[in-house]
Amino acid sequence: MSDVELVLRSTRVITPEGTRAASVAVAGGTITAVLPYGAPVPGAARLTDLGDDILLPGLVDTHVHVNDPGRSEWEGFWTATRAAAAGGVTTLVDMPLNSLPPTTTTGHLRTKRQAAAGRTHVDVGFWGGALPGNVEDLRPLHEAGVLGFKAFLSPSGVDEFPHLGQDQLARTLAETAAFDGLLIVHAEDPGRLDAAPRPGGPKYADFLASRPPQAESTAIARLLAQAKRLDARVHILHLSSGDALPLIAQAKSDGVRVTVETCPHYLTLTAEEVPDGASEFKCCPPIREAANRGPLWQALADGVIDCVVTDHSPSTADLKTADFATAWGGISGLQLSLPAVWTEARERGHGLEDVVRWMSTRTAGLAGLDDRKGAIAPGRDADFAVLAPDDTFTVDPAGLQHRNRVTAYAGRTLHGVVKSTWLRGRRIMADGEFTAPQGRLLTRAS
Numbered sequence: 001m002s003d004v005e006l007v008l009r010s011t012r013v014i015t016p017e018g019t020r021a022a023s024v025a026v027a028g029g030t031i032t033a034v035l036p037y038g039a040p041v042p043g044a045a046r047l048t049d050l051g052d053d054i055l056l057p058g059l060v061d062t063h064v065h066v067n068d069p070g071r072s073e074w075e076g077f078w079t080a081t082r083a084a085a086a087g088g089v090t091t092l093v094d095m096p097l098n099s100l101p102p103t104t105t106t107g108h109l110r111t112k113r114q115a116a117a118g119r120t121h122v123d124v125g126f127w128g129g130a131l132p133g134n135v136e137d138l139r140p141l142h143e144a145g146v147l148g149f150k151a152f153l154s155p156s157g158v159d160e161f162p163h164l165g166q167d168q169l170a171r172t173l174a175e176t177a178a179f180d181g182l183l184i185v186h187a188e189d190p191g192r193l194d195a196a197p198r199p200g201g202p203k204y205a206d207f208l209a210s211r212p213p214q215a216e217s218t219a220i221a222r223l224l225a226q227a228k229r230l231d232a233r234v235h236i237l238h239l240s241s242g243d244a245l246p247l248i249a250q251a252k253s254d255g256v257r258v259t260v261e262t263c264p265h266y267l268t269l270t271a272e273e274v275p276d277g278a279s280e281f282k283c284c285p286p287i288r289e290a291a292n293r294g295p296l297w298q299a300l301a302d303g304v305i306d307c308v309v310t311d312h313s314p315s316t317a318d319l320k321t322a323d324f325a326t327a328w329g330g331i332s333g334l335q336l337s338l339p340a341v342w343t344e345a346r347e348r349g350h351g352l353e354d355v356v357r358w359m360s361t362r363t364a365g366l367a368g369l370d371d372r373k374g375a376i377a378p379g380r381d382a383d384f385a386v387l388a389p390d391d392t393f394t395v396d397p398a399g400l401q402h403r404n405r406v407t408a409y410a411g412r413t414l415h416g417v418v419k420s421t422w423l424r425g426r427r428i429m430a431d432g433e434f435t436a437p438q439g440r441l442l443t444r445a446s
Helices: 077-086 106-116 135-143 166-178 190-195 204-209 213-230 242-253 264-268 290-302 334-347 352-366
Strands: 006-015 018-027 030-036 046-049 054-057 059-064 089-094 123-126 149-152 182-186 233-236 258-262 384-394 413-423 426-430
Touching: 006 030, 006 352, 018 352, 054 352, 059 077, 059 334, 059 352, 077 089, 077 334, 077 413, 077 426, 089 334, 089 384, 089 413, 106 123, 106 135, 135 166, 149 166, 166 182, 166 213, 166 233, 190 213, 213 233, 213 242, 242 258, 242 290, 258 290, 258 352, 264 290, 264 334, 290 352, 334 352, 334 384, 334 413
Parallel strands: 006 046, 006 054, 059 089, 089 123, 149 182, 182 233, 233 258
Antiparallel strands: 006 018, 018 030, 054 384, 384 413, 413 426
8 A cells, every 4th residue: 555646535435336435545547445434544645535425436428429620610629528527527439420530440540549639638539430331441440449330320410421221231240240349330220210201490399200219129120130140249329219128128138249328318308398499409319208218217227228328419509500400410418417317317216326337337348448447446547526416506508618518408407516527546627627638548458
């Protein structure tokens, strides 16, 4: 213990064994021990006593669209990672699209990393992209350290990132299976979408009808069948519909290597409350009816859904028009994900240990970072969020760190105030004040 530099003490520390009063010892940016609450502090270490505020592992958000470079007026590494730090997120994984160029070759990955270097307040990893014409690029990207590959089964919304047809999906899965890579998939079926009513105008009900639950269920069924046939690892992104849950549960029972995420907006917002013209609520797949939320929460409790991530996908305010057909589809929620989920979770009888499992432990595992992230345990990075769980605040967009302060959570009162955020034993945010960027760029091997 002679090398311990820092001890964080709290009456409530969330560890893999449960919540308990403890002192967490840190040396060289790594957790070295989780000690009894009253353990002596080594002479050279500094003590930070957090009182009754809860010490939890920093969140790991594996679904963030930073859009940098190329569309950095939508978001950027500096602003996205400040928003992450403000919300207790200490690691995020950047999606390969909406930036220009998309992260679909090793050259494009270098461009992405150059754009991020020195500008990240938290640690950042990268997904690669799987397109119809880049199967030969997947293994080199894997070897260059991307954490997996993103694919769409329906149009992505940007021309430079086309979706995969079923034959292309099969070729991509065969390739990723060959090196045990992970394919993460936006699963909506284009045929079902084409057959649905066309959206148009300000009515949210019309937009909702244009993205029916059957589009998710059909695409997911086809994906699961391909993954089973090829013994490929797949992850279903942003599940919004409870209708697909029996398919997923059966596939997991059958040994298909599939994991699933949902998002705070599907768990906390409802179609019935979306005002007409309020396209800050637009995303694909859409926020569905209130009756859909219960099955999603139950699936989280049962382990059918593995984790919760934001799918933070901002744009400039002018693209959020009152016409749901033409408005950009994306929810900005990176800074608010922890309090949004915690507010609803506590009402449904879940504890913060559940939230940590869904938003830190399992997301770290999904990204292959669970040797260093996702838990307060010896050997892990000393990444923490300090939360006052019973304190409340009302969301004011002016207080957000996102580059464009448009959010579906505006005006909502949420439980859980993030008091401070720590990255490898250094406090990077406290009471809304930030240090200089100290984040690292992560690969599978670093």
